[in-house]
Amino acid sequence: MNDFLFYVIASAVALLSLLAVTLPNLLHGAIALVGSFFATAAIYIMLQMEFLALAQIALYVGGIVVFMLIIILLTNDLGVDNSLSRVSAGRQAGKGVIIAGLIAALCIFFTSNPSKLLHDATRQAAPVSIDEIGIRLLSTSNGFIVPFEVISLLLLAALIGAVVLSRRENKTEEKEKP
CATH class of the missing domain: 1.20.5 (Single alpha-helices involved in coiled-coils or other helix-helix interfaces)
Incomplete structure (x- = not known):
């Protein structure tokens, strides 16, 4: 049963990923991408990697996809077919x-x-607890808190830039109309 469920979820990931890049409407593509990320998190849960599944949902679905949806909704001509x-x-x-x-x-x-090399690396890997992962991620000396903050500032700057660009185009269109 587990193998069958894995193949069903893996097929869903492949189908939703394909839809995300082939749908002509950007909003529909972003929704398919959200589904793909959730299906990937389901695979992580099946592999008993709950922390990775939560990180997948929190970072990708909660952050990046919401960011992409905001950008898509701020662009002009949302209902227009964007296909080449x-x-x-x-x-x-x-x-x-x-x-x-x-x-x-x-x-x-x-x-x-x-x-x-891969065989030796996986043989030497020791089981790690959630506490150790949290300490490693949030450590200020050699952890990932500083790169995380830098990336969050970069995404914020990109979002502000998208808002400014979308508002500038709207103002120029209003001035051109008689």
């Missing part, structure tokens, strides 16, 4: 298929032939 022309879309799809095939081939190669 058929010729350039076909070229882009062809390039995407080639790149995805190369990445899939690399993944298959590395998972079928695990290197000695």
